[in-house]
Amino acid sequence: MKHANNKSRLLLSIGIPVILLSVFLRFGLYYLKSDGFSGLSLLLPILLLSFLLFALCTSAFFAAWVYQDCKKRGDDPVLWTIVFFLATPFMGLLIYFLRRSEIKTTCPVCGHRISVKAKYCEECGTHVEKEENSVMVRQGTHHLKFIIAGVMSMVLMLVCLAGFIVSAAAGNGINTDVASEDQVWNLGTISMNYNTYLDGVWKLDFRSAGEGFVKEQNMTIADPDTQRLYADISCGTVPDGATLVLWLVQEDTVKSVDVTNLSEPLEYPLNEFKNGKVHIRLQINGVEDTVSEIYIQ
Structure with missing residues (x-):
């Protein structure tokens, strides 16, 4: 089990940098191909790149929380992390909250996994002391740092997206003068x-x-x-x-x-x-x- 967890962490530690590197590489290639964004204010590509980076950070932080929550509930953390990324952050979180397993504890007599809300063990019928349930309930939200970082990244992502849309719609920083020496950028198709x-x-x-x-x-x-x-x-x-x-x-x-x-x-x-x-x-x-x-x- 420990070996599997180490392997999962290794995959995540490699996968996230690879994704970030691919974004930077694609951005750089496009920069070179477009003659350094001639005709386009540097603010717009910076806003767009920042939006992509904060979107990745949002996904990464929430995925880290999903991973830890799955481990706590006894689910497959790697499988749910993959589902989360494939479904995108918002849909991924919604699917996870609808389908995640209930938190369980262990019966002190037979060792059977039972709900923290259960008063009796389903397997042996042993009465479960309320003090044990209270301890489980009082644990509160775990790994709160991932949630806070994810929310902050999401807010910054939306700010960058709004700034990009407003600037592009207003034509600020975009050269549309056909007689200009700089490259002409089109908002149409x-x-x-x-x-x-x-x-x-x-x-x-x-x-x-x-x-x-x-x-x-x-x-x-x-x-x-x-x-x-x-x-x-x-x-x-x-x-x-x-x-x-x-x-x-x-x-x-x-x-x-x-x-x-x-x-x-x-x-x-x-x-x-x-x-x-x-x-x-x-x-x-x-x-x-x-x-x-x-x-x-």
Whole structure:
């Protein structure tokens, strides 16, 4: 039994750091992939990461209490801890409270496990002294430190979540300026068939997107005097007032072209730009079923 408990503690001590490490790793990879969250205030990812960390802490503290409570009641602590994590903290606690076993004590005569509320042993009929029951009842809530830490983590988790939602809804710290040199962040969604950038060719095929949604790809200008931007774009569905605008942004040089109804591929000169990276953006305003191929040559 002692060996099993040590093994359970070892699994928990390894599992929790692994979960935390995976969260930090995923956050770091996303940070690198998004060019350091360019266009997004650092407050928002910090709030989001804090929410995830406090959510994990909440789960860990309540799971620790469930583990100890199971041991006290003679249940399988590892099994209930796994159930708790799979069901998420709130549902896990609810299921546990509904299904957990009653606290029992041992009959002083035959050793049979009986309820602490029982007056007589179910096995041998021995009268159980009330003093023994009183001692069990007066034990109070055990491992209170886990409950307090879990509640504090839950409060901090909700505060971070509320701060993230309020800041995102208000647009604070989010760059939505399509003419900005920084990355444009979208609060809406896009339904894509594919989005690829291979050998300098950007291919985007989408069904629909939120109003004003901006999809972008960084390209490189090697010789602005001789190179041109080529855009072959076809909008399958164009409701009244819908548009698709192509933007070229490089520092203070910003150009835009309405490419909603191109009769032939666009050839756009780049002599007003300079060597280096340029942001190529498609601002989607209601068009649907669009196929595009854009490159610099």
